[in-house]
Amino acid sequence: DAKTTQPPSMDCAEGRAANLPCNHSTISGNEYVYWYRQIHSQGPQYIIHGLKNNETNEMASLIITEDRKSSTLILPHATLRDTAVYYCIVRYRDDKIIFGKGTRLHILP
């Protein structure tokens, strides 16, 4: 079972930052927060992951609260091509990735 809670859908204006929240109140100390997205019916795309510290890469930033019970994925300048289902996943070290229902992000022109 997914250990995360995400809003089912969100809208964001093109060019604005998209902030996608995720609650994972039962996360344990050895569990990482991963984000993937699935554009239409393509294969899921890895975005970013982190344990405690905030992380940034060329795609996005991941902000994890100090108590690690929630996190936010930030797409700094959303484009129409960012329209997708975004999955927040809690993963124990070497375990498999388990997908929940995700957030359907609509980027509005």
Place this chain on the structure above:
Amino acid sequence: NAGVMQNPRHLVRRRGQEARLRCSPMKGHSHVYWYRQLPEEGLKFMVYLQKENIIDESGMPKERFSAEFPKEGPSILRIQQVVRGDSAAYFCASSPGPHSQPYFGPGTRLTVT
């Protein structure tokens, strides 16, 4: 570095036939995961394999489904005696090790007629 390759991309089978789905992991990746996505549904984990070993098959249906990842060659997901309910997109992912993030392939869309 080429990504995860899956073939065929589309596969049509009649009820009762066998379906073989292939997954070639990224170079240097020795871990493979298979997932199934039914129409309008989420991604469901099926099986996790390392070269010549099944690590976790907790998501595999008990009958008709099998998976292998031989020492040489691609990973194969085999579905015997397909039924209409097997129609879905099947995705595989690979990683270089158990602690690394998996990267997904484009999927194989199986249609059972």
